[in-house]
Amino acid sequence: MPLYRIERQGADLVVYGDVTDQVFYAAGNGFWISGDQLEEVTPVNLVVSSGVVRIPNVRGVQYMKNGVAVAAGSSHIISGDVTFTAVPLTGYRFPDGDWRWDFSPYLVEPDDLGMVNNTVRIPSVEGVQYRRNGSNIGNGGTYEITERTTFDAIPRTGYRFPAGEDYSWTFEPSPEESSDFKFPFPRNSRNSPYRNHSGIDWAGGRVGSNADIRAIGTGTVIQVYNYGGNTFPGDSSEPVWRGRCVVVDHGMIGGRRIWSLYAHMSSLSVSNGDTVTGGQKLGVIGNTGFSNGTHLHFEVIYNGRRLTTSVGGGYERTLGWLDANADGSW
Ligand SMILES: [Zn+2]
Numbered sequence: 506m507p508l509y510r511i512e513r514q515g516a517d518l519v520v521y522g523d524v525t526d527q528v529f530y531a532a533g534n535g536f537w538i539s540g541d542q543l544e545e546v547t548p549v550n551l552v553v554s555s556g557v558v559r560i561p562n563v564r565g566v567q568y569m570k571n572g573v574a575v576a577a578g579s580s581h582i583i584s585g586d587v588t589f590t591a592v593p594l595t596g597y598r599f600p601d602g603d604w605r606w607d608f609s610p611y612l613v614e615p616d617d618l619g620m621v622n623n624t625v626r627i628p629s630v631e632g633v634q635y636r637r638n639g640s641n642i643g644n645g646g647t648y649e650i651t652e653r654t655t656f657d658a659i660p661r662t663g664y665r666f667p668a669g670e671d672y673s674w675t676f677e678p679s680p681e682e683s684s685d686f687k688f689p690f691p692r693n694s695r696n697s698p699y700r701n702h703s704g705i706d707w708a709g710g711r712v713g714s715n716a717d718i719r720a721i722g723t724g725t726v727i728q729v730y731n732y733g734g735n736t737f738p739g740d741s742s743e744p745v746w747r748g749r750c751v752v753v754d755h756g757m758i759g760g761r762r763i764w765s766l767y768a769h770m771s772s773l774s775v776s777n778g779d780t781v782t783g784g785q786k787l788g789v790i791g792n793t794g795f796s797n798g799t800h801l802h803f804e805v806i807y808n809g810r811r812l813t814t815s816v817g818g819g820y821e822r823t824l825g826w827l828d829a830n831a832d833g834s835w
Contacts, residue, residue, distance in 0.1 A: 543598045548591035551606050556583050556632075556663020558608055565597030583608045584662050610665040615658035616818060617807055618674045620761065621829045623650045625676060632664030650676045674808075679757065685783040686722040686831035689767060689803050690790075692824075697800075702819040703811050704766070704804030709790050714799045716790045720753055720781040721765045721831060728752035729777050732794065747802070748794025749773050751787045758830070764806040769796045 546565035551558050560568045562577035569590045570581060581587070591604035613632035618625050627635050629644035636657045637648065648654070658672035666672065690707040697706040709716055730750040744750075747768035755763040771791025775781060792799045804811065804819065805826045 543596060545600060546593065546597050547600055548604045551589055551608075553583075553608065556611055557581065558583060558587070558589065558606075560589075563591075565594050567592050567594055582662050583610050584665075585610070610660070610663050612667060613660065613664045614667060614670070615672050617810075617822070618656055618676075619807070619822075619826065620650060620676050620679075623678050624648065625650060625654075625656065625674075627656070630658075632661050634659050634661050650678050653677050674761075676761070686827070687719060687783045688827055688831050688833065688835050689719055689721050689765070689787075690716070690801050691835045692827070692833055697820070699820065704802055704819040705823045707790075707801045707803065709799040714790065717786045718751075718767050718770055718788050718790055718801055719835075720783060720785045720787050721827070722753075722755050722783040724753040724755040724765070724781055726751060726775045726777055726779040726781060726787075727754045727764070729773060729775065731773075746795040748796060749788065749791060750794070751775060752806075753781060753787075761807045762809065764809065766802075766804040766806060768802040768804075769793050769800060771799075 544565060546563060548563055548566045548568070549561050551560065551568075553559075558581045560575050560577055560579050560581070568575050568577070569592060571588055572590075575581065575589075587608045589606045589608070591599070593599050611632055613630065615630050615633040615635070616628040618627065625648045627642060627644060627646045627648065633644075635642050635644065636659065638655055639657075642648075653675065655673060655675045657674075658666075660666050695708045697708075699706065728751070730744060730747050730752075732745050732748060747766075749770040749772065750766065750768040751770070751773060752767075753765045755765065757763075767787055769791050770788035771793060773788040774786050775788070781787065790799055790801050796802075803823060805823050
């Protein structure tokens with residue numbers, strides 16, 4: 506029979522010893538204490554604010570961070586996967602339950618940087634620090650490219666990027682852009698500003714369910730899909746989603762290689778290797794692949810890397826690029 510010494514310290518009943526059984530015997534005073542006589546406490550959930558976990562002060566509770574005790578009231582920045590647990594101090598016990606919390610840094614993805622007329626705009630993305638040729642720069646700035654310039658994005662403390670992505674962009678000053686860009690579909694046709702999206706969806710609607718899809722500019726047809734084909738770098742989706750789809754390579758525009766992608770077409774008018782010009786018919790709007798109605802899914806792809814749908818912003822980015830580069834007439 507193990508022996509325990511019990512003291513009452515203020516409101517706390519303290520049992521010195523290893524409290525593992527439901528019945529305890531207190532030495533000296535010669536009386537038994539049952540588990541029912543232990544004070545019951547409930548640890549509270551840990552508070553998280555922008556990647557920082559704060560340890561509350563709860564009587565009878567010891568919090569542990571990856572197995573090491575941490576002080577009440579302390580704050581902990583989550584920069585790697587961290588497990589917090591709560592254990593009852595001697596003389597206390599918890600209600601049945603699992604008092605364990607797992608935290609990971611917030612997953613963020615920096616926006617692609619675009620160069621328009623040799624100017625790069627740095628977007629403000631929570632959790633992201635940008636660097637220009639190795640030096641930290643603030644968010645939201647605009648930078649003129651007069652020499653070869655590399656921008657890198659690094660995650661701030663408490664944030665991390667998706668594994669396997671390299672966020673580095675190098676720009677060279679380039680001659681004025683080609684001016685023959687056009688819209689692939691009438692700009693103000695009904696469209697979906699769906700946020701978690703890699704591009705923009707235009708519905709057939711007013712223009713008609715047999716409307717043409719047009720190339721946005723001079724280029725070479727590099728991929729023609731018929732429910733298949735290769736994925737792009739950075740594209741984890743199954744290519745079958747695109748149905749009948751065309752990708753056009755427009756060459757270097759504003760320091761980056763620009764591709765345009767047109768998906769879900771009902772019929773195709775071009776073949777791999779064809780040279781096309783802005784406004785040329787590529788096919789007819791359709792409902793092929795993963796599609797819930799006749800529409801054009803259109804993307805602008807920079808340097809062969811799609812915007813991932815988990816981050817989205819494709820609607821704003823795609824329309825923004827077209828507005829900056831394309832003639833609004835159709
Ligand atoms: Zn779409």
